[in-house]
Amino acid sequence: MKIKVIITGATGMVGEGVLHECLNHPDVESVIIINRKPYGLKHEKLKEIIHGDFFDLSPIEDQLSGYNACFFCAGVTSLGKKEDEYKRLTYDMTMNFAETLVKVNGEKSNEITFCYVSGLGTDSTENGKTMWARVKGKTENDLMKLPFKNAYAFRPGYIQPIKGLKNTYTVYKFLAPFYPVFKTLFPKYTVTLKELGQAMTNVVLYSPEKKVLECGEIRNAAVIGNE
Secondary structure, three states: OOEEEEEEOOOOHHHHHHHHHHHOOOOEEEEEEEEOOOOOOOOOOEEEEEOOOOOOOHHHHHHOOOOOEEEEOOOOOOOOOOHHHHHHHHHHHHHHHHHHHHHHHHHHHHHOEEEEEOOOOOOOOOOOOOHHHHHHHHHHHHHOOOOOOEEEEEOOOEEEOOOOOOOOOHHHHHHHHHHHHHHHHOHHHEEEHHHHHHHHHHHHHHOOOOOEEOHHHHHHHHOOOOO
16 A cells, blocks of 8 residues: 655644655655645655645645545644634644545545544543643544544654754754653653654554554554564
C-alpha cells in the first residue's frame, strides 16, 4: 500500500515534523500540504497549496481527491480565547475540512484515514470543566462519526522536536536537552515528534483497532511492522 497524504499545519512544529517523516518514509508516495503561508520546501514527493480560508475550501476542492490519508496538524492555543472563538478555530475548522473531504471524495471516503492531532487531557465526555478539553473531545468524537475508513485521535503531551527543523518552538528548543529525564520520570506524558509522524503513517498502513492514542500508544504505533 502506498500512502498519498494531505497535511495541514506544516508551518507549525508538529505539522513540519509529520511532513518530514512522510517525505522520508518509503511507503509515502506523495504529499500535499495546505497552508495559509508558504512553507518553501522543494521535494519530488511534495506539492503545496497556499489557501488562506479554511472555512471556505471551495476554491481548492478539486485538488482534495485521490488521497488515502489526511494528517490534520493545524491548530491554535486556547490561551486568551473564549470558548466560542476557540471552538470556531478548533472544532468548526477541523470538521469543515473533514466534511469537505467526505463531500469531494464521495464513496471513496471509505478509503481515507483521517489523523487528528488532539492533546493530552482531552475530554471524551465533552462535559468536563476544562474548556479546551471539551472542545477537543467533541472534535474527536464527531470526526469518528464520519464515513472514513478510519479516524484516529493522537493525544501527545510534551513533544520532543526533531533536531534541525525550522519551526521548532523556542520553549521546546530550551527543553529538548532534558528529554531523557522527562521520558524516564513521565513516560505517560512524553513522545518524540519522530514517533508521532511514524505512528501516523503506520495507522494508515496497519489500521489498529484503538482509535484514541495517548503517548505510550503513539510510541507503540510508531513501531508497528518493525517487530
